[in-house]
Amino acid sequence: METVEQIRDRLLARFPGAAVTVVPNPGPAAQHSLLLGAERAREIAEFLRDDPVLQLDYCSNVTGVDWPGHLEVVYHLYSMARKHGPVILRLRTANRSDQVTLPSLTPVWRAAEFQEREVFDLFGVVFAGHPDLRRILMWDGFQDHPMRKDYVEPDDYEWEPTAHGDVLAKAKRHAAAAGSAPAAGEAGA
Amino acid sequence: MTEPTPAPPAPPPAAPAPTEAERAELRRHGILLTSLEELYNWGRSRSVWPLQFGLACCAIEMIAASMARFDIARFGSEVFRPSPRQADLLIVSGTVTKKMAPQVVRLWNQMPEPKYCIAMGACAISGGPFKQGYNVLKGIDRFIPVDIYIPGCPPRPEALLHGLMQLQEKIRGQKISGPDAPRHLRADQACDYPVPDFGEHDLVPPQNPAVWHPPAPSAPEVS
Numbered sequence: 001m002e003t004v005e006q007i008r009d010r011l012l013a014r015f016p017g018a019a020v021t022v023v024p025n026p027g028p029a030a031q032h033s034l035l036l037g038a039e040r041a042r043e044i045a046e047f048l049r050d051d052p053v054l055q056l057d058y059c060s061n062v063t064g065v066d067w068p069g070h071l072e073v074v075y076h077l078y079s080m081a082r083k084h085g086p087v088i089l090r091l092r093t094a095n096r097s098d099q100v101t102l103p104s105l106t107p108v109w110r111a112a113e114f115q116e117r118e119v120f121d122l123f124g125v126v127f128a129g130h131p132d133l134r135r136i137l138m139w140d141g142f143q144d145h146p147m148r149k150d151y152v153e154p155d156d157y158e159w160e161p162t163a164h165g166d167v168l169a170k171a172k173r174h175a176a177a178a179g180s181a182p183a184a185g186e187a188g189a
Numbered sequence: 190m191t192e193p194t195p196a197p198p199a200p201p202p203a204a205p206a207p208t209e210a211e212r213a214e215l216r217r218h219g220i221l222l223t224s225l226e227e228l229y230n231w232g233r234s235r236s237v238w239p240l241q242f243g244l245a246c247c248a249i250e251m252i253a254a255s256m257a258r259f260d261i262a263r264f265g266s267e268v269f270r271p272s273p274r275q276a277d278l279l280i281v282s283g284t285v286t287k288k289m290a291p292q293v294v295r296l297w298n299q300m301p302e303p304k305y306c307i308a309m310g311a312c313a314i315s316g317g318p319f320k321q322g323y324n325v326l327k328g329i330d331r332f333i334p335v336d337i338y339i340p341g342c343p344p345r346p347e348a349l350l351h352g353l354m355q356l357q358e359k360i361r362g363q364k365i366s367g368p369d370a371p372r373h374l375r376a377d378q379a380c381d382y383p384v385p386d387f388g389e390h391d392l393v394p395p396q397n398p399a400v401w402h403p404p405a406p407s408a409p410e411v412s
Contacts, residue, residue, distance in 0.1 A: 138324065139288055139387040146323045153323045154391035159403035167321060 001084040002053065004032040014047060015040055023090060033074070033088035038102050041091055042129070045108040048077065048087065055081045059109035062116055064123035066148050071096055071125050075105060075112070093125060096148075104130035122147035226365045233277075234360040237305070237353070240276035241269035242296065245283025247310040247343040254346035264353050273299040278356070279333075280349075284312035284319055285326040287392050291384050297333045298381045302373030305360070307352055308335045311342045318342070331396035333382055334372075 002010075004022050011020045011034075019037025036044055048056045056077040065072040071093045078085030093100045104127035106113045116127045117136040124145035127133055135142060144151055157174040160167055207215070212222050223231075243251060255261045255269060270276040273296045285293055297306065308329055311317030319325040329335065336359060339352040364370045372378045382400065385392040 137288075141387050141389060143389040151323070154395065156327060156391070156395055159327075161315075 001082070001087075004034060004087070007048075007054070007087065008034060011044055011047070015044060018044065020044070031086065031088055033090050035090045035092065038091055038093075041089075042103045042105065042108065045075075045089070045105050048089075049108055054087070055079045056085065056087055057081055058085075059105070059111045060086070062105075062112050062119060064119040064125060064147065066096070066123060067092075069096065070094065071100055071123055073102060073116075073119055073125055075109075077109075100124055101126045101128050103128055104133075106130050121145070124148065227361075229365060230361045230363055233303070234357040235265040236268075237264075237266045237278045237356065237360070238268045238270050238276050239266055239278040239280050240273055240296065240300065241271045242279065243282050244285060244289065244293075245310075245312065247282035247313070250343045250346055251280055251282045251309065251349060254349045259346040259350065261350065261353070264350065264357070266353060273297075274301065276300050277304055279304065279306045280309050281306065281313040281329045281335075282309045283343075284317065285329050286324050287326055288324070288387075290326045290329075290332060290392060291387070293329060294332050294382055294384045298384070302380050303371060304373075305336045305356055306333055307337045307339060307349075307356065309339045309341075309349060309352070310344055311340065314338050314340065326392075328401075331401045332385065333397075334400055 008020050008022055011018065018040045019035075021035045023033045023035050025031050025033065048054055056079050058078045058080045059075055060078055061074075061076040063074050065074065073091045075089040075091075076085075077087045077089065091102045093102060102125055104112070104116055106116055106127070107129060113130070113132070114136060116125075116130055117132070117134060119125050120127060120130075120133055121135040121137050122145055134140065138146070146153070155170075155174055155177070157163075157167070157171040158178070160171040163171045207222055215222055243249075253259060255267060261267050266278070273279075277300070279293075279297055279300060281293065297304070306329075308314045312319060312325070313329050316322070316325045316327040320327055326332075337352045337356050339348050341348050344352075365374060372380060383394075383397060385394060385397075387393075
């Protein structure tokens with residue numbers, strides 16, 4: 001298979017002006033990835049799927065990452081026809097609050113449908129062009145995005161039989177908030 | 190002249206009710222002494238029909254318990270009913286997510302009395318390894334009354350059978366009248382339980398205070 005740099009050069013020749021950069025992975029896996037600009041990501045994805053050399057016809061995994069300034073969606077692509085892969089795509093939102101829309105790649109790879117719904121549910125990335133963008137794991141009225149770093153979980157630490165570490169700290173906070181209520185069942189509190 | 194009629198003899202004092210040991214001794218000699226209560230509870234405890242309902246990996250052990258090797262039919266509980274209207278026993282076999290919890294309570298409400306609940310495995314008891322998760326209920330006993338807790342992750346089929354035997358023992362010990370009678374024989378006890386709603390951050394309410402409250406600490410810990 002071509003290296004990531006070769007793919008990038010071909011993409012830049014095919015899509016002049018598109019934002020395509022290589023994100024190197026310095027670890028032993030050396031799985032370098034391609035960071036795509038959101039504007040032309042859909043066209044580039046269709047090209048990667050239909051290109052006779054690459055033929056990346058299989059999207060095996062879609063996941064999200066919560067970075068300090070932006071949200072990121074990662075796609076892992078393989079080729080069933082050519083028996084090679086993975087090629088890793090990254091898309092980044094402009095920020096974490098109000099500009100969280102990215103183009104959906106579900107029209108390119110149908111396999112991305114549920115996983116993009118999961119990223120929408122747990123990270124709050126809105127996929128424009130997704131055919132059925134609803135929450136998939138949490139219920140519809142749920143407001144939060146639990147996999148974000150700043151998610152505040154519900155306070156149900158009223159009884160922790162063997163609390164220690166972070167859990168003990170949370171149980172103590174709960175006991176302090178509950179005052180001298182008889183809910184002080186926290187070990188070591 | 191007539192002799193005064195003698196007073197009728199006083200009835201002999203009532204014999205004390207035979208104890209369980211005496212009944213067992215008589216049973217060995219082929220004499221069956223019983224009471225309505227004992228007969229009723231004996232019949233009920235020998236045909237507890239569970240609901241065919243599994244939530245996670247504990248359900249695999251429950252299925253194994255129902256198959257030939259462990260054979261829950263030996264205890265009269267092989268009839269797993271696909272409808273809660275026909276079931277006596279809810280085996281909560283696995284992790285109860287907050288998204289699933291209202292459905293579990295609804296199934297419990299749809300079961301007719303007398304009904305019993307077994308919390309099978311660490312997750313159904315307390316949330317288990319997922320206790321600190323945002324999406325897992327920290328024990329089904331926060332919403333419905335649990336009769337038997339079976340620890341394990343998952344419990345082996347023998348443990349489930351042991352839990353079933355404990356439940357049978359509990360049924361055999363129940364009174365059919367008086368203030369100690371179980372829930373279904375008393376007019377002052379409600380038999381349905383509020384179903385929690387999906388809130389914006391958590392279930393509303395997060396627990397049923399009529400059923401569950403945090404247990405008091407057993408011994409003060411030294412920190």
